[in-house]
Amino acid sequence: MFGRAAALAAAGRPLLRMEVGMPHSDTPAHIKQATIDALLAGKVHYSNLPGELHFREAARDKLKRKNALDVPVDRIIVTNGLTHASYAAIMALIDDGDEAILLEPYYPQHIGKIELAGGSVVTAGLDAANNFAIDPARIEAKITPRTKMIVLINPCNPTGRVYTRAELQGLADLAIRHDLLVVSDEVYEDILFDGAEHISIASLPGMEARTISMFAFTKSYAMDGWRIGYMVAPDWAIGPLLKITANDVTHVNTFIQDGATAALTGDPAVLAGLVAEDKAKRDIVVSRLNQMAGVRCAWPEGTIYAFPDIRETGLSSQEVAERLLEDAGVAVEAGSFYGPTGEGHLRVCFGSLSEEDITEAMDRMQRFFGAL
Structure with a gap:
C-alpha cells in the first residue's frame, strides 16, 4: 500500500496518508x-x-x-x-x-x-x-x-x-x-x-x-x-x-x-506533550470512525493506530483499502496484511498527520462508507 500510495503521490494525486506508522511531529529541539x-x-x-x-x-x-x-x-x-x-x-x-x-x-x-x-x-x-x-x-x-x-x-x-x-x-x-x-x-x-x-x-x-x-x-x-x-x-x-x-x-x-x-x-513534559497530541488525534479518528456506516472501532489503549472493524460492509479489507485509496485519496492498510485474523479490519495510523489533515481524511472516509 505504501508503494501504491507513493506512486500516486508522485503522479500528483493529493493523498492523505495513514498507512505508515510514521510520526507527524518533529524531533524535540x-x-x-x-x-x-x-x-x-x-x-x-x-x-x-x-x-x-x-x-x-x-x-x-x-x-x-x-x-x-x-x-x-x-x-x-x-x-x-x-x-x-x-x-x-x-x-x-x-x-x-x-x-x-x-x-x-x-x-x-x-x-x-x-x-x-x-x-x-x-x-x-x-x-x-x-x-x-x-x-x-x-x-x-x-x-x-x-x-x-x-x-x-x-x-x-x-x-x-x-x-x-x-x-x-x-x-x-x-x-x-x-x-x-x-x-x-x-x-x-x-x-x-x-x-x-x-x-x-x-x-x-x-x-x-x-x-x-x-x-x-x-x-x-x-x-x-x-x-x-x-x-x-x-x-x-x-x-x-x-x-x-x-x-x-x-x-x-x-x-x-x-x-x-x-x-x-530531558524534561518529561516534552514526552507528555507528544503523547497528548497522539491522544487528541486518536479521539478524533475513533469517534469519527464509529459514526461511519458499516464501521465499528474499539478505542486503542496505546500506539498510534486504530483497527476498525469493517466486516459489515461485506467487502474484504484489501478491497476496502484499495478503494479508499483510489476513490477517496486516503491511504490505510488492510488488516489482512497482519494475518488472517486481521481480515475484516483496517489499520489506520493517526500519528502520521496533523489534526487538520486527520479531520479531512475522516470526512473523506465518511463519505466513502456512506456511499457504499
Missing part, C-alpha cells in the same frame, strides 16, 4: 541540540561496540524507573532502532528448524527475520470478539518440541492493545512451563491512553533470564529517521547478540547517542 553539540565537540569516531557508556547508563536508569528492570549496563546493547534489535535477537537465538510463534494479528516484518535465521513461523490467532486478548490456550496449542520463542509486541501494533498484567502472566507461565524465550517489542511503551499501564514482561517472576526486551525512540520522540534503540538481555545472550551487531553494523552512530541520552534525561 533539545534532542537535536544535544546531537549538534556532540558533532561540534568532535564525537565523530568509533564508539564502544555495545554503545556509548553515558547512553547505556541513562537507559539503565530509565529501565529501573519505568520498566521495573534493574540491570547493569553490560546487559544493554544500543541498536539501529528496534528493527535492528529484533533482527539481532532472532539471528542470534533462532537456529535451523526452530519455530517462533507470532501472536496474530502480527507485525509482518518479523516473518522475514525468522526465515532468514532458518526458522519457521507459527502463528497463534487471537480472537477479535475478545478484543484480541492474549489467550494462553490458543498459544499453547501451537507449541511443539521445535518451538524456541514467542514474539510479543506490547503495546500492540496493529490492534492498539496494551496487555494487562494477567494477560502477560499467562504468557509468562507458558514460556516458563515450556522453556521458551520471549522477544518483546516495546517500541510503543510511552504512548498510552486512558490510564493504560505498560508492563515489561521481563519484570515478571522468572522471565528476566528468558526475555530479550527491546526499546526505541522512533514513535515516542518522533525519531523514526534517527534509527536508534536498545535492547536488554540476560547475561548468557549478550555474547551471541554482540556477535550479530558487531558484524552487521559495528556500532550505532556515535553522536546520535548523545541525542538519545537527552531524550531519556
Whole structure:
C-alpha cells in the first residue's frame, strides 16, 4: 500500500496518508541540540561496540524507573532502532528448524527475520470478539518440541492493545512451563491512553533470564529517521547478540547517542506533550470512525493506530483499502496484511498527520462508507 500510495503521490494525486506508522511531529529541539553539540565537540569516531557508556547508563536508569528492570549496563546493547534489535535477537537465538510463534494479528516484518535465521513461523490467532486478548490456550496449542520463542509486541501494533498484567502472566507461565524465550517489542511503551499501564514482561517472576526486551525512540520522540534503540538481555545472550551487531553494523552512530541520552534525561513534559497530541488525534479518528456506516472501532489503549472493524460492509479489507485509496485519496492498510485474523479490519495510523489533515481524511472516509 505504501508503494501504491507513493506512486500516486508522485503522479500528483493529493493523498492523505495513514498507512505508515510514521510520526507527524518533529524531533524535540533539545534532542537535536544535544546531537549538534556532540558533532561540534568532535564525537565523530568509533564508539564502544555495545554503545556509548553515558547512553547505556541513562537507559539503565530509565529501565529501573519505568520498566521495573534493574540491570547493569553490560546487559544493554544500543541498536539501529528496534528493527535492528529484533533482527539481532532472532539471528542470534533462532537456529535451523526452530519455530517462533507470532501472536496474530502480527507485525509482518518479523516473518522475514525468522526465515532468514532458518526458522519457521507459527502463528497463534487471537480472537477479535475478545478484543484480541492474549489467550494462553490458543498459544499453547501451537507449541511443539521445535518451538524456541514467542514474539510479543506490547503495546500492540496493529490492534492498539496494551496487555494487562494477567494477560502477560499467562504468557509468562507458558514460556516458563515450556522453556521458551520471549522477544518483546516495546517500541510503543510511552504512548498510552486512558490510564493504560505498560508492563515489561521481563519484570515478571522468572522471565528476566528468558526475555530479550527491546526499546526505541522512533514513535515516542518522533525519531523514526534517527534509527536508534536498545535492547536488554540476560547475561548468557549478550555474547551471541554482540556477535550479530558487531558484524552487521559495528556500532550505532556515535553522536546520535548523545541525542538519545537527552531524550531519556530531558524534561518529561516534552514526552507528555507528544503523547497528548497522539491522544487528541486518536479521539478524533475513533469517534469519527464509529459514526461511519458499516464501521465499528474499539478505542486503542496505546500506539498510534486504530483497527476498525469493517466486516459489515461485506467487502474484504484489501478491497476496502484499495478503494479508499483510489476513490477517496486516503491511504490505510488492510488488516489482512497482519494475518488472517486481521481480515475484516483496517489499520489506520493517526500519528502520521496533523489534526487538520486527520479531520479531512475522516470526512473523506465518511463519505466513502456512506456511499457504499
